Amino acid sequence: MRLNLVEAGDGPPVILLHGLFGAAQNWGAVQRHLAARHRVLALDLRNHGASRRAAAMDYPAMAQDVAETMQAMGAAPAAVIGHSMGGKVAMALALTAPQHVSRLVVVDIAPVTYPPALRAYVEAMQAVPLQSGLTRRDADAALATVIPEASIRAFLVQNLRMQDDPPSWRLGLAEIGAAMPVIESFPELPGRYEGETLVINGERSGYIRPESHPRFQALFPAARFATVPGVGHWVHAENPSGFLGLVDPFLD
Numbered sequence: 001m002r003l004n005l006v007e008a009g010d011g012p013p014v015i016l017l018h019g020l021f022g023a024a025q026n027w028g029a030v031q032r033h034l035a036a037r038h039r040v041l042a043l044d045l046r047n048h049g050a051s052r053r054a055a056a057m058d059y060p061a062m063a064q065d066v067a068e069t070m071q072a073m074g075a076a077p078a079a080v081i082g083h084s085m086g087g088k089v090a091m092a093l094a095l096t097a098p099q100h101v102s103r104l105v106v107v108d109i110a111p112v113t114y115p116p117a118l119r120a121y122v123e124a125m126q127a128v129p130l131q132s133g134l135t136r137r138d139a140d141a142a143l144a145t146v147i148p149e150a151s152i153r154a155f156l157v158q159n160l161r162m163q164d165d166p167p168s169w170r171l172g173l174a175e176i177g178a179a180m181p182v183i184e185s186f187p188e189l190p191g192r193y194e195g196e197t198l199v200i201n202g203e204r205s206g207y208i209r210p211e212s213h214p215r216f217q218a219l220f221p222a223a224r225f226a227t228v229p230g231v232g233h234w235v236h237a238e239n240p241s242g243f244l245g246l247v248d249p250f251l252d
Helices: 024-035 059-073 085-096 120-128 135-144 150-157 173-184 209-221 240-251
Strands: 005-008 013-017 039-043 077-083 101-107 197-202 221-230
Touching: 005 024, 005 173, 013 024, 013 059, 024 039, 024 240, 039 059, 059 085, 077 085, 085 101, 101 240, 120 135, 120 150, 120 173, 135 150, 197 240, 209 221, 221 240
Parallel strands: 013 039, 013 077, 077 101, 101 197, 197 221
Antiparallel strands: 005 039
């Protein structure tokens, strides 16, 4: 499917892919910075943001969405940057359509299967009573019974369309919930991506472990590894300057 996107800047194309429960707007500060020298397209992946809903959320299907959108926009090949679930989409794109990827940046995710820790988030969002008069504070309080971290609740509540009456989620929660086993995994895909690859992790995040490095190197033999100090999983949001200090020279 053609994906909704936010475009800025001129120059060599860069594609930005958000993580689970995210949207193109999550890249705001990074996109504005990169747009000084690049044509930057931040995409809403399927079942997220303003892109369409679909039952399938396997990584080859989501990678095909990105490829189709890049072709329609005349933005292939491009440097592709993906965070978390978007990083898995970016890796799947590089492995299945390497001609579309000039270089690859994978942010705080590995090509492995993760435990089902985020399924509770979907259930908590589905349990929020979407009724007239609901406020963001009400939604936050409903999520707090399951999600103690205020920053994560704030991130999730951004997905509420408060202008609707009653408010609604801009996420395909039913589709995401059903697809969580597939989202948590990573498929066995043929071939390798030989292009330049930068793998960035947050120092305080446990998403990329040393034992994942051989898996990266088997699929992405040119992979280099870098760490942004003092941050967790949301690397580019927690320390944009540290993140861009790695990405800028890599894109150049």
